[in-house]
Amino acid sequence: MPLDILVVDDIQESRRSLCALVSELGHHATGANSGRAALDRIRQRLPDLVLVDLLMPELDGFELTRLLRELTGERWLPVIATSSLQGDEHVIQALRSGADDYLSRPVNPALLQAKLRHYGSVLALQARHASLAQRQRDILDNILDPVLTLDATGRLEELNRAALSLARLNGQPVTIGTPCVDIFGIELPALLARRECRVRRGGGAEYAAELGLSEWQEMGVVHYTVVLRDLTERRQVERMKDEFLATVSHELRTPLTSVMGALGLLAGGAAGTLPAAALPLAEVARRNGERLGRLIDDILDLTKLEGDRMALHLRPQSVAPLLRECIAANQSYAQRAGVALSLEQPAEVAQAEVALDADRFLQVMANLLSNAINHSPQGETVRVAARIDAAGLRVTVVDRGPGIPPQFRAHMFEKFSQADGTDQRAQGGTGLGLYITRMLVERMGGRISVDEVNGTGSAFSVHFRRAAATVSPLPSLLHVDSDYQARARVARWLADAFSVEGVATLAQAESAAALQAPAMVIGNPQAQGSSEAFCDGLKRLASGKPVLLYGDSIDQAFCTRVALPWLSPSRSGADELLAAVRRALTAARREGTEA
Amino acid sequence: MSEELRRVMCVEDDADIRMILEFSLGTVGGYEVRCCAGGRAALQQAPLFRPDLVLLDVMMPDLSGPQTLVALRELPSMQGVPVVFMTAKAMPDELEQLLEHGATGLIVKPFDPMTLPQDIRPYWEHGRGRRPG
Numbered sequence: 001m002p003l004d005i006l007v008v009d010d011i012q013e014s015r016r017s018l019c020a021l022v023s024e025l026g027h028h029a030t031g032a033n034s035g036r037a038a039l040d041r042i043r044q045r046l047p048d049l050v051l052v053d054l055l056m057p058e059l060d061g062f063e064l065t066r067l068l069r070e071l072t073g074e075r076w077l078p079v080i081a082t083s084s085l086q087g088d089e090h091v092i093q094a095l096r097s098g099a100d101d102y103l104s105r106p107v108n109p110a111l112l113q114a115k116l117r118h119y120g121s122v123l124a125l126q127a128r129h130a131s132l133a134q135r136q137r138d139i140l141d142n143i144l145d146p147v148l149t150l151d152a153t154g155r156l157e158e159l160n161r162a163a164l165s166l167a168r169l170n171g172q173p174v175t176i177g178t179p180c181v182d183i184f185g186i187e188l189p190a191l192l193a194r195r196e197c198r199v200r201r202g203g204g205a206e207y208a209a210e211l212g213l214s215e216w217q218e219m220g221v222v223h224y225t226v227v228l229r230d231l232t233e234r235r236q237v238e239r240m241k242d243e244f245l246a247t248v249s250h251e252l253r254t255p256l257t258s259v260m261g262a263l264g265l266l267a268g269g270a271a272g273t274l275p276a277a278a279l280p281l282a283e284v285a286r287r288n289g290e291r292l293g294r295l296i297d298d299i300l301d302l303t304k305l306e307g308d309r310m311a312l313h314l315r316p317q318s319v320a321p322l323l324r325e326c327i328a329a330n331q332s333y334a335q336r337a338g339v340a341l342s343l344e345q346p347a348e349v350a351q352a353e354v355a356l357d358a359d360r361f362l363q364v365m366a367n368l369l370s371n372a373i374n375h376s377p378q379g380e381t382v383r384v385a386a387r388i389d390a391a392g393l394r395v396t397v398v399d400r401g402p403g404i405p406p407q408f409r410a411h412m413f414e415k416f417s418q419a420d421g422t423d424q425r426a427q428g429g430t431g432l433g434l435y436i437t438r439m440l441v442e443r444m445g446g447r448i449s450v451d452e453v454n455g456t457g458s459a460f461s462v463h464f465r466r467a468a469a470t471v472s473p474l475p476s477l478l479h480v481d482s483d484y485q486a487r488a489r490v491a492r493w494l495a496d497a498f499s500v501e502g503v504a505t506l507a508q509a510e511s512a513a514a515l516q517a518p519a520m521v522i523g524n525p526q527a528q529g530s531s532e533a534f535c536d537g538l539k540r541l542a543s544g545k546p547v548l549l550y551g552d553s554i555d556q557a558f559c560t561r562v563a564l565p566w567l568s569p570s571r572s573g574a575d576e577l578l579a580a581v582r583r584a585l586t587a588a589r590r591e592g593t594e595a
Numbered sequence: 596m597s598e599e600l601r602r603v604m605c606v607e608d609d610a611d612i613r614m615i616l617e618f619s620l621g622t623v624g625g626y627e628v629r630c631c632a633g634g635r636a637a638l639q640q641a642p643l644f645r646p647d648l649v650l651l652d653v654m655m656p657d658l659s660g661p662q663t664l665v666a667l668r669e670l671p672s673m674q675g676v677p678v679v680f681m682t683a684k685a686m687p688d689e690l691e692q693l694l695e696h697g698a699t700g701l702i703v704k705p706f707d708p709m710t711l712p713q714d715i716r717p718y719w720e721h722g723r724g725r726r727p728g
Contacts, residue, residue, distance in 0.1 A: 261619065
């Protein structure tokens with residue numbers, strides 16, 4: 001590639017001959033007759049390379065080289081000094097002034113050609129490097145999400161254009177060198193563990209952002225690149241969706257309540273006896289109204305499950321009473337269908353605990369039972385059998401129905417799948433039941449399977465692992481407060497360090513404490529009857545473990561009287577609560593070791 | 596206070612459901628029924644009607660069910676009167692929150708109008724058991 005070369009020499013003859021030589025070698029040459037003229041020319045247009053004579057009046061080659069280095073800054077401009085001076089000291093001085101190379105006059109054409117080829121390829125590499133860097137820069141700047149690179153100590157090293165929209169939490173602009181804690185409110189190690197964070201927009205409010213964080217290394221030095229995705233809109237859409245669902249649920253059920261109510265009254269004879277011919281018609285309407293209600297329930301459940309917005313309350317449960325409850329709840333439905341229900345649970349099931357959401361487990365069982373009842377001929381029995389084995393708990397619902405066609409088996413746990421429409425009673429289903437059942441079971445950490453029983457009937461099994469003896473590695477706290485929001489707040493504040501079980505009353509607290517003995521009890525005497533009796537109850541629950549009173553209905557005098565520590569929620573925040581809990585636990589541990 | 600479940604007050608903003616409730620509790624159940632279209636009307640009527648039990652819709656435009664319940668509990672004549680919410684299937688959290696507002700129980704919509712008169716009875720008995728004296 002031809003280079004644009006500036007030849008600086010005050011002697012016209014030697015300048016011209018060097019220019020001619022450069023042109024002969026296929027490059028483009030321009031001459032400058034003094035150091036000043038060279039600087040003017042370079043300020044206008046940067047050449048690819050400069051050939052400079054060392055001996056010139058006013059501004060000599062050494063000084064010009066120095067000035068050139070200052071002028072071009074980071075961008076590298078090769079400078080080759082030329083001179084007819086003898087001896088190495090001039091060469092050394094020229095190189096010290098910043099020249100890259102030296103050629104003695106008269107210039108040997110072959111040597112000049114070799115050097116220009118060498119500098120040509122180095123310049124091409126530099127151009128390639130610069131264009132790659134620019135390309136990366138352009139790509140980064142065109143990403144709409146803020147991208148920040150931090151060094152190993154958490155200081156900001158690099159940011160893209162979108163990141164300029166951010167501010168520090170104190171409102172100051174974000175610049176190179178800003179520490180992590182100023183932008184995210186937490187130090188780098190804490191940030192690394194996060195999936196989400198809160199950041200501040202320049203001149204605006206804080207917002208929640210999803211955090212994409214990757215660690216990389218460059219020549220042994222660690223860097224962290226953070227990509228922030230604004231969650232404001234997603235959160236808004238989720239909230240609107242939830243509100244929409246709640247409204248739809250209410251709006252669909254209100255007319256359904258009237259329709260079903262009016263039908264029930266008509267069929268029940270509340271408005272006079274219906275003609276015999278009208279009764280089956282009322283029954284058709286009633287059955288389909290019920291089906292519509294189930295569809296609404298199922299679609300709402302489905303939307304919540306698929307959007308991962310169904311809150312499950314998993315806790316170790318004793319399964320035996322749950323199974324008895326679900327048999328009792330489905331008994332009348334089974335009777336109407338002329339089907340009997342039986343429950344087999346060996347003694348070891350009664351002692352087993354499984355981490356479940358009780359309501360959702362009942363829903364799973366209700367779905368499996370109603371399926372089994374719908375597909376059983378009259379006079380048959382649907383058997384529910386529970387078993388404990390090495391893998392955990394297995395509950396099987398066995399029916400004596402026609403079984404499952406092989407072609408349906410593959411997709412029976414999918415959405416809107418029903419075997420066929422030949423079974424009249426099965427037609428009341430929504431096609432969502434087994435799908436929702438599977439989703440619920442899986443969300444609770446279990447799995448569902450189906451087997452054929454000797455060619456007659458089918459057996460659906462749900463499997464759950466047994467709750468481990470140590471339920472949570474975090475110390476468990478029991479919080480008794482009648483205010484739902486206060487419980488939610490405390491659970492949130494302490495969630496990082498403790499597993500908090502919140503209950504409304506002492507009675508609920510007793511059953512929770514029976515499942516897992518708490519490491520500490522926190523209680524609010526407000527709206528719990530006699531405060532003294534409540535405090536006695538807390539002490540009983542704690543059975544020697546520390547108790548903290550956390551409420552505003554009491555004062556210091558009361559707390560001294562009942563000899564319990566106190567923290568006022570209205571006069572403290574998350575940090576104070578955490579500190580008070582830690583203090584109480586440490587004091588208890590100390591007493592324990594002294595005793 | 597009556598030793599028998601006689602007067603039932605229903606608070607429900609939907610006129611059709613009010614009619615069904617009147618039919619169900621009045622014609623089928625034989626109770627004396629007063630229906631109110633909203634929380635404000637209920638607060639006005641409660642001291643006059645002196646119900647033995649209140650059925651309360653949760654989602655209502657002017658005063659919500661829980662707000663109405665709190666205000667009802669402040670009326671001297673309403674101390675210890677069982678209040679039962681009527682609502683579409685609620686999530687366990689919402690349900691717990693409703694009961695924490697001091698409700699005695701919950702009837703799920705759609706309800707069966709032929710059995711509703713019996714379905715509310717246990718709540719009244721439960722409430723009577725808790726009443727002082």
